[in-house]
Amino acid sequence: MRKIVIFWGVFFGLLLYLQATSMAQTPIMSEQLVYSLNVYNGKGYGGAFTPQTEDTIYLMADKNSAIFARTTLVYFWPITAKFMAGFQTLNEEVVGTLEILKGGKLLKSLKPQDNSLYYPEGYWGETSVLSIDEEARTYYEKYKKAVDEYYQKISEFYKARIEHRKKMDEFLEEIKKRREAGEEFTSEEIEKSIPREPKPPEGPKFYTTEPRQDYIINLPVGTYRIRIRAEDGTIIQDSQKNLVVFTSRRTGGTGYEIIPGNRWTMREPCDDPARIIYAAGKNALYFNPFTQDEYNELYYNKLEDPQNPGRVERWRWVHITPIKDVTLLFLKGKEVLQRVKRLPYSVKQVPGATLGYDIIEYDQEKQPYEKPTFEGYKLDLSPTLENTGYQINLEKKTGGFFKGGKREVRLVRKENSRLLYALSIFPLVIGVVVFLKRRKRLVP
Amino acid sequence: MSKEKGFLSTKTIKVLTRRDLGSALHGWGIYAVTVISFLLSSFFLGRYLGGIRENNIRISPDPLSGFFFFPSVIIISFYLTVLSSVSVSRERDQGTLEILFYGPVNSSAFIFSKYLKEMLTYLIIVVFFFAYFWGVSGLTNLGFSLGLVKAIFLSIFLVSCWISFGLFISSLTSRVRNSILWVVGVFGALWALYFGQGLLLSLSTEEMPAFLSYMGGAVSVIYQAVWWISPLSYLSRGMDAVNVGSLWLYGMSILYSIIYSVVLIILSIFILKRKGVRG
Structure with missing residues (x-):
């Protein structure tokens, strides 16, 4: 008896100690090779990064997704319980060839390609398209041209507005003089002759990000492995990851x-x-x-952010x-x-x-x-x-x-929530009935 | 002696089960523990309705079959585990086991009758569940759904895991006090492991002192090892199956629970035979 009490006492004491010592620690920054991601999520593209703690990258099948390896400083952020990348402090590109392996055999070797994100309804719109190579450069040129034209129109608008203010002052001055001279105007006459305010130009409705170099992955459903081979032929340390390519269930x-x-x-x-x-x-x-569309919860959550939790048996x-x-x-x-x-x-x-x-x-x-x-x-x-x-x-x-x-x-x-407590005690009423019946039988 | 008796004598089992079930039904325990579990469910239900009162809306998959039913199952499982854990050790402690084994009772019939008695006790509680949740549905309009019926049906197999686990502990111990202490300790340890693992997983390994990091690894390994041994993990799997609404998980949960119960009952019979009636 005493031994059992001592055993459980020590066990629970140790657990309490573990909990107490796990409180507030200072964050530690560590240099890591991470993959920055720009992945298709069924409706558009979203960005995330894969720290060393995550050994798998999740992508959607038969759609272009952009990934790139970088060396950066990674630290743990307790508020979100996730690792964060300090790309502003250190953002070193890891140059090489991305190799995709299937069942241990080399399937593809990818070189970085120019790519940009095109938002047809603007940056805050609901859709985005990943364009690559020449198309990416063309879209970006088109966007730059549209922005230049917009700035040109804005400059003309400001000039027109100054001109309008000047005309407005002159108009008001003239009306004032004519009123002083005894002339009378109806509001319709003033409305008709008042200088019209210029309308501000509308900015480009679409948006395109500046082209950048990433590895563009487009694979059918399956599990793969990726790694980066450096120019000297060696495999870059920490660049190996599993790759899960999936699609929707419904x-x-x-x-x-x-x-x-x-x-x-x-x-x-x-x-x-x-x-x-x-x-x-x-x-x-x-x-x-x-x-x-319905996706596997774990796969989709990890696609959105590789550090997200999820369960493989669930669907979302x-x-x-x-x-x-x-x-x-x-x-x-x-x-x-x-x-x-x-x-x-x-x-x-x-x-x-x-x-x-x-x-x-x-x-x-x-x-x-x-x-x-x-x-x-x-x-x-x-x-x-x-x-x-x-x-x-x-x-x-x-x-x-x-x-x-x-x-x-x-x-x-x-309104009936209080009655629930009264309902809870009905087994006790049955217990009393059983008790009384038994007593009646035993004590005639 | 045991060679003369059949492996599972129906009559013996029937008599033993009836004797034990009668004493359970005439006691206060079954009613008191059911009331406690219903009061807990009512408390959670009250909070849930309070949430709807505050927001005027709540969207959820049938709440009765999930977070209001399983707390009751946990309390009742604990009670039945304690009952089954003392069932063998009490008879051994009081010497009635020896007397019974002079008669037409053998280890298999004895363990099986104890298991059957606890299962029948739970089936009576299941009737209470139906009545209570039917009343809840009428009072709150939360709905008595097929999901709830499925959850109640699954709970029979999940509780079977706990009962066979209690019998297994009981076959190992010779005294009632030790049985209770072991069951309470194991129950507490499993819950502590369940929550401890969750807590340690939520911490970053880089932030942990080396000692905690090693402990985290050890707890994780223990948790994995215990995953197929602990009846708590069977309950957790069953709750997931009901919440997810997956028929495959539901079926697998029933199958795993049956295998677990059968294995522990066989082990209990084997241990009882090895230890003998005096322990």
């Missing part, structure tokens, strides 16, 4: 991003059709549907493109309760000392200098609705429902 699903009216900044994903939307009380929900949906030309239906069984169109909305802070905001429908005529905060399908949930049997679905313009757009909506009864 494509063309429908996912939602839901913006609750009472907390518009807190966006809730509802991607898996098995997920249920639990709602309570009066609220407005703004739905944003997307087409989505990734939003690809917004679905706009549909109608959102709120149904109870087969009965359509609401048909909702996609509309733009503005979030307005409530004026004065009161905290809060209002979400109002965006009106371009009333708000000419504003852009809508978000777009979505607004669904008003009333507290008078019954509790079960509701769904949302997306109706195509051509009729019929959008694939995978159905979700169940449940209205939760939150």
Whole structure:
């Protein structure tokens, strides 16, 4: 008995000691060969880097992805629990030939190629395209030319604006003199003859990054190994990594991003059709549907950032493109309760000392200098609705429902939460009944 | 003596199981522990509903089958493990084991009847689960789903792992006090290992002092080794299978649990035979 108590005492004491000694340490910078990545993620391109702690790089199959080896300073950042690269302090390119091996045999030898990212809808747009070699240089030249033309137009605009101000001053002076001389004008006459303000030019809508040299990898699904061979024929130390090339399991699903009216900044994903939307009380929900593809969770998380955790047995949906030309239906069984169109909305802070905001429908005529905060399908949930049997679905313009757009909506009864404790004690009541019956049998 | 008795005498098992199950049902333990587990689930449910109250929305895959059901299973598993762990050692401690073995009872029938009794006890608790979650569903409208039924069904196999683990400990020990101490210690150690490994994994190896780094490696190795031994990992795998909703993982979880239970029951019978009725 005493031995057992001492054994467990020492065991738990040691665990507590481990926990106590694992607190705050100073970060250590170490020089490492890392791979900087610019990888295709199903909807565009995203950047990340692979520190020495990660032995595998994950890429999407049959799509161009750019990688390059660099020597940099790596340190651990406890807040995010991830390694960070100090590229601004040290960013040395590791020159050589990238070799891709499959089953131990050399499959490809790659030399760095010029590449750039082309954003057709601008830098903040949702799509990006990796262009390589001549195309990359052409896109960049086109972008540079568009920027030069824009600056030229801006310069002309500033000149025109100075000219306009001058004309405006002269116009006001003239009106003033003529009014003093007794002449009268209607507002229409003034409106007609007032000098027109020049419109500022619009900048290039697209954006292209400056071409840089990377290894462009485009492989079918499979597992590979990569390494860099230096010019002297040797393999560069720490350049060997596993390469997992994967693709989606399912494509063309429908996912939602839901913006609750009472907390518009807190966006809730509802991607898996098995997920249920639990709602309570009066609220407005703004739905944003997307087409989505399903990927292995571990592979996709590691593709986004090689240091991300993930589980190989899990799958996750990734939003690809917004679905706009549909109608959102709120149904109870087969009965359509609401048909909702996609509309733009503005979030307005409530004026004065009161905290809060209002979400109002965006009106371009009333708000000419504003852009809508978000777009979505607004669904008003009333507290008078019954509790079960509701769904949302997306109706195509051509009729019929959008694939995978159905979700169940449940209205939760939150007022009954205290009764749950009373419900919990029913086994004890059964115990008392059993006890009394037995007692009655034993003591007649 | 044992040669004259059948390997698994149905009548013997039936009599022993009925005797033990009767005493379990007439005691307060099963009801008290079920109430405690339901109170814990109600507490979590209250918090969950509070979250919906605050945000007016929550999107999740059927919450009842996941994070509200499994805490109850953990508490009940612990109770049944303690019960099964003392089942052999108590009979041995009190000398009833010796008397029973003079009769038509052998090691296999004895261990199997103990296992059956604990499983039947859990099946009675499963009835309570159905009633409780049906009530919860009615009160909150969270929904009594097929996922919950699947989770409850899977829990029978997961709890079987814990019961056979308790029987295995019980066959090793001669005294009730030692059995309880070993079960509580192992239960605590497995949880500590589970959380300790998570904690050490979240730290950077470069930031750790050398001692902690070695310890991290050692804990990781122990964790890997314990992965197939610990009933906690079977529970964890089962919870994952239900959360992920994968039929393959669900089926594998049931299969692994059956294999684990069978192996431990056979080991318990073997140890009981080797140690004899007096330990």
